[in-house]
Each structure stands twice: as C-alpha cells, then as structure tokens.
Amino acid sequence: MDERVDHTKINGRVCFCLFVRWSCLIQFIFVCFLGGPVSSSLFLFVFQVVLSHPASSCAFFLTILTSILWFIRDSLKVSSFPHRHVLITGCDSGFGNLLARQLDGRGFRVIAACLTEEGASALSSLASPRLKTLQLDVTDSASIRRAVEAVRAEVGERGLWGLVNNAGRSIPIGPTEWMQLEDFRKVLDVNLIGVIEVTLAFLPLLKKARGRVVNVASILGRLALTGGGYCLSKYGVEAFSDSLRREMQHFGINVSIIEPGFFKTAVTRPDLIEADLRRLWTRLPQDVKDSYGASYINDCKRNVKAQDFSLGILCSPDISKVTWCMSHALTARFPRTRYGAGWDAKFLWIPLSYLPSFVSDFITNLLLPAPKNEKKKKE
Numbered sequence: 296m297d298e299r300v301d302h303t304k305i306n307g308r309v310c311f312c313l314f315v316r317w318s319c320l321i322q323f324i325f326v327c328f329l330g331g332p333v334s335s336s337l338f339l340f341v342f343q344v345v346l347s348h349p350a351s352s353c354a355f356f357l358t359i360l361t362s363i364l365w366f367i368r369d370s371l372k373v374s375s376f377p378h379r380h381v382l383i384t385g386c387d388s389g390f391g392n393l394l395a396r397q398l399d400g401r402g403f404r405v406i407a408a409c410l411t412e413e414g415a416s417a418l419s420s421l422a423s424p425r426l427k428t429l430q431l432d433v434t435d436s437a438s439i440r441r442a443v444e445a446v447r448a449e450v451g452e453r454g455l456w457g458l459v460n461n462a463g464r465s466i467p468i469g470p471t472e473w474m475q476l477e478d479f480r481k482v483l484d485v486n487l488i489g490v491i492e493v494t495l496a497f498l499p500l501l502k503k504a505r506g507r508v509v510n511v512a513s514i515l516g517r518l519a520l521t522g523g524g525y526c527l528s529k530y531g532v533e534a535f536s537d538s539l540r541r542e543m544q545h546f547g548i549n550v551s552i553i554e555p556g557f558f559k560t561a562v563t564r565p566d567l568i569e570a571d572l573r574r575l576w577t578r579l580p581q582d583v584k585d586s587y588g589a590s591y592i593n594d595c596k597r598n599v600k601a602q603d604f605s606l607g608i609l610c611s612p613d614i615s616k617v618t619w620c621m622s623h624a625l626t627a628r629f630p631r632t633r634y635g636a637g638w639d640a641k642f643l644w645i646p647l648s649y650l651p652s653f654v655s656d657f658i659t660n661l662l663l664p665a666p667k668n669e670k671k672k673k674e
C-alpha cells in the first residue's frame with residue numbers, strides 16, 4: 296500500500312473548509328441585512344455558481360470591480376469652470392458652434408473662433424456676454440498670430456485651459472485619380488497644417504494653465520474610406536496628437552482625440568459633395584473618363600445618395616454626442632485619450648479598422664462603385 300500523503304489534496308480540503316466557513320458567515324450577514332428566503336436562495340445560487348466555476352467567477356467579479364472603478368474615475372470632474380478659458384476653432388456651424396454654446400451655458404469662459412464675421416455675430420447673439428468671439432482662418436499665419444495676441448490679453452496670467460481644434464473641411468473628396476495636388480492641399484491646409492500651426496502657437500498659453508488640447512479627428516483617421524485629402528488629414532491628426540500627448544504629459548497637458556462617425560453637418564452634406572464630384576469629373580481627360588465608363592459619375596452620385604440614406608438610418612443627427620465627448624475631455628479630471636462618437640464609430644468603423652485589410656477592403660468596396668470598363672476587361 297502506498298503510504299505517501301498527498302499534500303495538495305489536504306491543502307485543497309483545508310482551503311475548501313475555510314472557504315465554506317467564510318461563505319456561511321457572509322450568508323449569515325446577508326440574511327441578517329436583507330432577510331427573507333429570497334435573498335437566502337439567491338445567495339445559495341450565486342454560491343453554487345461560484346463554487347462550480349471558480350476561475351470564471353473570479354474573472355467576472357474582477358471585471359465588474361474594474362468597470363465600477365473605471366466609471367467612478369471617469370466621472371470625476373475638475374472644478375471652477377468660470378476661471379477656465381477655452382478656445383474653440385470653427386465655431387460658425389456644426390460641432391464647434393454647439394460646443395461653444397454648451398460650455399458657455401456651463402459657466403466656462405469661451406473664446407469662439409469663427410471663420411466669418413457673420414458666423415461670429417450669429418453665435419454672439421445666442422450666447423451670454425461672457426462668450427467672446429474672434430475671427431480666425433486656421434490656414435492664415437497672420438490670422439493665427441492675431442488670435443494668439445487676443446487670447447493672451449483675455450486670459451492673462453491664468454493661461455489657456457482648453458484648445459479645441461475643430462475647424463475642418465471635407466471637399467474635394469472622391470477618387471484619388473481625379474485629384475490634383477492642389478485638391479489635397481486645400482483640405483490638408485485646414486485639417487492638418489491648421490491644427491499643427493494653431494496648436495504650436497497656443498502651447499505657451501496652454502502650458503501656463505497646464506491645460507487640455509482636444510483634436511477632432513474622425514473614423515476616417517482610422518479607416519480610409521475615400522480618396523482626397525480628408526482621410527490623409529485625419530490620419531495626420533491622429534499621429535500628431537499621439538506624439539503631442541506623450542511629450543506634453545510631462546508639462547501636465549492632456550491631449551485627447553475625438554473620432555466621430557458620420558453626423559449630419561456641413562462636412563457631410565451630399566449636395567455639396569455631389570456638386571464637387573461633378574466638377575472633378577468634368578475636368579478629367581477623356582481617356583481617364585473612358586477607363587471609368589460614362590455611367591461612373593452617376594454611380595458615384597447614387598453612392599452619395601446611398602450614403603445620405605445610410606446617414607439617415609444609421610446615424611443620429613444628434614451632434615451633442617460629439618460635443619459630449621469634447622466637454623468630457625475638457626472637464627474630466629482624467630480625460631480619455633480617444634473618444635469614439637456615435638454608435639457607427641464604436642460598433643462598425645473602429646472595429647472594422649482592426650480587421651485584416653482584405654476584410655475591410657471587401658466591405659468598403661461594397662460601398663464604392665467599380666469602374667465599369669475595367670470590370671468588363673477582367674471578364
């Protein structure tokens with residue numbers, strides 16, 4: 296007969312007995328506080344599940360605990376909004392306009408930069424006297440310098456708490472082959488070079504306040520769905536923000552990236568995109584037009600209509616989903632690095648961007664028309 300003692304079995308039994316004793320004690324407390332047979336049977340059920348699946352139960356409880364802790368951390372806010380200045384670019388319309396009014400309503404000292412004078416006076420008429428407007432073209436260095444002087448005079452020694460790089464444009468957008476270098480420049484100058492120049496110009500004021508930079512990128516900075524400068528510019532904003540975040544954390548400055556899905560604003564207006572596609576098509580040499588087939592432009596237009604249709608059913612016109620993310624990045628004690636805004640961003644485009652290229656290529660090709668003549672040649 297084998298006389299050897301199996302210590303692992305004994306240790307296991309001891310642990311089990313201790314566990315049962317402790318759980319009896321917890322059950323006793325549970326019944327004392329909640330009372331009744333329902334709580335007792337619920338406890339027994341939970342207890343049996345925990346005993347039969349110890350590893351999964353531990354993982355489950357750890358996940359719950361981590362989520363609760365994350366939620367608490369995420370909802371902590373900074374205080375004294377009335378002493379904090381926030382500069383937002385591109386406030387004539389869309390996200391910037393709504394954010395300016397919302398932050399003004401919450402007591403922030405908002406400096407709303409508009410491209411046009413009309414935009415600035417329309418916004419002033421909707422906001423409190425606390426909100427200041429200024430004219431800023433992010434592609435014009437002299438305009439940026441003037442804005443820095445105006446903001447410096449406004450914020451004084453406090454410095455600038457928030458800079459929201461929101462100004463942007465989408466067109467020209469369309470097939471890459473239809474573009475000229477100038478078309479890329481038009482978009483890159485506003486969406487990327489503008490963001491870089493404005494950020495560099497305001498960094499000294501942001502450092503003073505140990506403030507926040509909020510850069511508006513897009514899901515098109517994760518997944519290039521179309522040609523032209525737009526996706527390039529948003530990929531660039533992602534890269535610029537990532538390096539800035541790592542460098543600026545030493546100075547107490549947080550950098551957040553907003554990645555909205557599709558929302559109904561001027562940058563997604565189908566009539567403007569359609570009219571610009573027509574302009575690009577008409578200036579193409581005949582041999583390029585022939586390679587796409589005469590019906591391609593109409594397919595593109597239909598595609599824009601399909602996009603409009605999908606915008607209607609997929610995306611909420613509620614742009615406050617985006618401004619909520621911007622506000623959180625400015626007011627949270629621990630702002631997030633990236634904010635996906637809109638369910639299409641969270642559940643469709645961003646997950647799609649992680650899939651292998653052949654999957655994302657297949658899905659995006661379903662959304663874009665194929666050149667007719669080349670399709671025939673393949674057959």
Ligand SMILES: NC(=O)c1ccc[n+]([C@@H]2O[C@H](COP(=O)([O-])OP(=O)(O)OC[C@H]3O[C@@H](n4cnc5c(N)ncnc54)[C@H](OP(=O)(O)O)[C@@H]3O)[C@@H](O)[C@H]2O)c1
Nearest residue numbers: 385387388389390410432433462463513555557558560561
């Ligand atoms: N809507 C979406 O689905 C979506 C999705 C992802 C990302 N985004 C991004 O979100 C940001 C805001 O866009 P939005 O959707 O709110 O569209 P929007 O209403 O067109 O807002 C863009 C603003 O930028 C201004 N702007 C254009 N060029 C400028 C320049 N050179 N200098 C200063 N301001 C300039 C525009 O002024 P004018 O109105 O006078 O032209 C407009 O007020 C953009 O960066 C856009 O790329 C939008």
